Amino acid sequence: MKIYISHSRSFDFKSGLYQPLMNSPLAKEHEFILPHAEHEEPFEIKAALHSKSIDLIIAEVSFSSTGQGIELGWADIYEVPIVCIYKDGTVPSGSLSVVTKRMLMYTSTENMLEDITKLLQNYETNY
Template sequence: MLTIYITHSKSFDFQAELYHPLRSSQLNSEHKIILPHENSTAPFNSKELIQSGNCDLILAEVSFPATGQGIELGWADAAEVPIICFYTKDAKISGSLKVICDTFVEYTDSEDMIIKLQEALANAQN
């Protein structure tokens, strides 16, 4: 079981489009998934989580640019926490992500997102 931190922009309906599909999926029973704004809009201390060594993997929804997310990904890269970036088809993602991430997952809808994230996580654990 991995402890996975989910990072994302606040520029979309992340509760419906990201959190609900993740919590409803098999991934939720297989891993400890940390959703930073599931129960509060207050800032989440992701720096402490990442630097503590208690985070095994970052899943970064990168369809929308976000400065705070970039900072979190920098912390993860510095702490050598693996990062998987995922984004909606046709999203224009930042080229800078290639510096800190080797695994990119493109998806079309929430069902496709879950299937592809399951595959990416299986590959990451091998």
């Protein structure tokens, strides 16, 4: 499955999100698109969504971001499923309920990976 990882730039996403995902068994089973792993320029997500080359978006929404909101709006228009994850103790934007009902709270990096693993197993079984 090809999964785009959406996030704010307001936190250390490379060590808090990218590294845990890429060091987990999930990286062997799925292709993660990490938009800022190597470049700071915006990823051409709109073209990828239009070409139907993204199966799922996992959005880390602990920190509000206008750019991320635009990405999620485009994903909604192109009918790409969106799942939001957020760290315990943060309050995600209420506007997210417009694009998804799937919100997962995590308490630690390990818990985040467990939740994503279960989510993807369920997603593959049901979709």
